[in-house]
Amino acid sequence: DAGVIQSPRHEVTEMGQEVTLRCKPISGHDYLFWYRQTMMRGLELLIYFNNNVPIDDSGMPEDRFSAKMPNASFSTLKIQPSEPRDSAVYFCASSLVRYEQYFGPGTRLTVT
């Protein structure tokens, strides 16, 4: 298996623009997680899905953030409108067993 795939790997956008991050989990995994990492706050869980259903989105910072999982092989994290403080590395992870998570390479987002 290719592992968790994220795209794009790098994204630079201007404040106010919409940003969409994409994730393809490992085939057969039924949990999908979105994390954000910054120097100040470390790694934070944003939201996770089980069998394509959002289970806990309490980590989503505000309404500007939304995530979807239309099928078992694809998820998106959208920020609209983006702000400079959203600059971070966003990781997607998937698992078959809840805590043995396999992380993707991350998307480095820079909002100017």
Next chain:
Amino acid sequence: DAKTTQPPSMDCAEGRAANLPCNHSTISGNEYVYWYRQIHSQGPQYIIHGLKNNETNEMASLIITEDRKSSTLILPHATLRDTAVYYCIVRVAGWIEYSGGGADGLTFGKGTHLIIQP
């Protein structure tokens, strides 16, 4: 969830065993100890986990004290590629035995920055 305490940084010579400690004195009986690491500019990587028995896999060994209040991750022959931040995480198991519901993701602390010296 039990809180963990790890040293912020450690050095180890290449080829030697790297022993990374973790204190989790408030661990509950149904909580597992998990270890992940994050190599620079990469996503975190699962290493190993255990409940109360010592565990070993192709990457590392996990030694958990009898009272379960602390554990040690051992990388038997450290290489330069093992330089990374290592996270000790204590959580209720997400395996099929778990029936508590209310699943969570992982909560990462600051971890230990392990530097392997040539």
